[in-house]
Amino acid sequence: MNLVINTYGAYLQRQGDCFRVRVDDKVYDVACAKVSSILISTAAYLTTDAIKLAIDHNIDIIFIDEMGEPYARIWHSRFGSTTEIRRRQLAIAETEEGFNLALSWVKRKFDNQIELLKKLRTTRTRKSAQITGYIEKLENCRKQLNTMIGTIDEKRNTIMGVEGSGGRIYFQALSFLMPEDYKFEGRSRNPAKDEFNALLNYAYGILYSRVERACVIAGLDPYVGILHTDNYNKKSLVFDIIENYRAWAEEVVINLFAARKVKKEHFDQLENGYTLNKEGKALLIETFLRFLDESVRYCGRNIKRADIIQFDCHKIANSLLSREDESG
Numbered sequence: 057m058n059l060v061i062n063t064y065g066a067y068l069q070r071q072g073d074c075f076r077v078r079v080d081d082k083v084y085d086v087a088c089a090k091v092s093s094i095l096i097s098t099a100a101y102l103t104t105d106a107i108k109l110a111i112d113h114n115i116d117i118i119f120i121d122e123m124g125e126p127y128a129r130i131w132h133s134r135f136g137s138t139t140e141i142r143r144r145q146l147a148i149a150e151t152e153e154g155f156n157l158a159l160s161w162v163k164r165k166f167d168n169q170i171e172l173l174k175k176l177r178t179t180r181t182r183k184s185a186q187i188t189g190y191i192e193k194l195e196n197c198r199k200q201l202n203t204m205i206g207t208i209d210e211k212r213n214t215i216m217g218v219e220g221s222g223g224r225i226y227f228q229a230l231s232f233l234m235p236e237d238y239k240f241e242g243r244s245r246n247p248a249k250d251e252f253n254a255l256l257n258y259a260y261g262i263l264y265s266r267v268e269r270a271c272v273i274a275g276l277d278p279y280v281g282i283l284h285t286d287n288y289n290k291k292s293l294v295f296d297i298i299e300n301y302r303a304w305a306e307e308v309v310i311n312l313f314a315a316r317k318v319k320k321e322h323f324d325q326l327e328n329g330y331t332l333n334k335e336g337k338a339l340l341i342e343t344f345l346r347f348l349d350e351s352v353r354y355c356g357r358n359i360k361r362a363d364i365i366q367f368d369c370h371k372i373a374n375s376l377l378s379r380e381d382e383s384g
Contacts, residue, residue: 057090058345062097062337070105088113093269095120095262097337118265122331123246124258126265131272141275144376145293149282155208157372158283159201161299162219166198168303169226176233176310183233190229197222208282215283230310238313247329252309254323254330258337259305259344260298264291266348266365267298274369297372301365308344317343 059075061068067078074085075094088109094117096102102117107130110117116131148154170191177187200218204211224242231239231252240250248254271278271293281292312318322336332340348362359367 057086057092057349059086059091059094060097060341060345061094061100062334062341064098064100064334066098066100068094068096068100068106069103070109073109075106075109088115091115093118093265095265095341097341098334116265116269120258120261120265123248124261124332126261126268129265129268131269141373141376142277142280145277145280148376149208149280152207154282155206155211158208158296159204159215161283161296162215163198163201165219165299165302166194166201166222168300169222169306170194170198172303172307172310173226173229175307180233186232187229190225190232193225194222197225212283212285230306233310234313238318244329247326247331249329251318251320251323251330252313254332255309255312255318255336255340256305258332258340259309260302262341262344263298263301263305264294266362267294267301267369270366270369271297273366274373276369276373297365297369300368304347304361305344308340308347312339312343 059077061077063079065079069076069078071085073089074087075091077084077086091110091113093115094110096117097120107117109115110130111132114132116129118126119128121127148157173187173191173194177184177191180187197218201215204215227240227242231241234240234252238251240252244250244253245257248257268278268291276293278291278294281290281294281296284290284292284295317339322333322339323330324333349360351358351360352364354364355367
């Protein structure tokens, strides 16, 4: 489970083999064996004993800002596996193998978007024709990737151009499906220009932290990407791999609006946009974490969505090691 602390002034300490959380005059004890990560989204107090308990049990403590971006984490300093994985990760970027891997992530992103729109179409029969039109446009974008060959350096701008065109179509479709009061004009960040993007940005922030953790556990370097270029302190591989899972965040946010669970009171209006308040964060975090904890069929097995990220990162790492063995 994820231990979420989103109340200002909450106090986290150790009590035996439990995490003890004090909120005002209430006390909650949670066995560390039941905790996979600790998510802190507001000002809180932590004791070093609580931090040590988390580190000893491989539990990361993640701090998320008001926009949903993870700005820090406390975790042990050990990488999850051999340095050969990271050496191979550096070498793969200039090869056909690296190009195909990056291309597969973008294709999967398109496939997820198309699948989500098809799912939404089944419950919105009055809008079926328009949704089908959006799906066909996305499928045409997806087809442009099928015959693409070359290296990442040669094709990066082309791939990201196709991805960008598809993204604009996709978010037009999502806006079309929104209630009239919550329609939006494309993606916006830092701050969000509308309520939809405020929720989505925060959901993406939760995913970023999950992907980074999965990379480190698998022995991958989060800063060495393939499609996204390496810049100072930019977690390029996280931006690469998260493309496989963004549709989860989008599905959760769309369904929150469809179920009429989103209220204007869940947002604070800024001078140039919106941000989630405590109640809005609580709604999103609870719903999204429950969604990630659901089991689905994947690669012939029943697996929680949250564990798919780790499964995929281990698969990437293992493929890098097997290529190293073949070349060695």
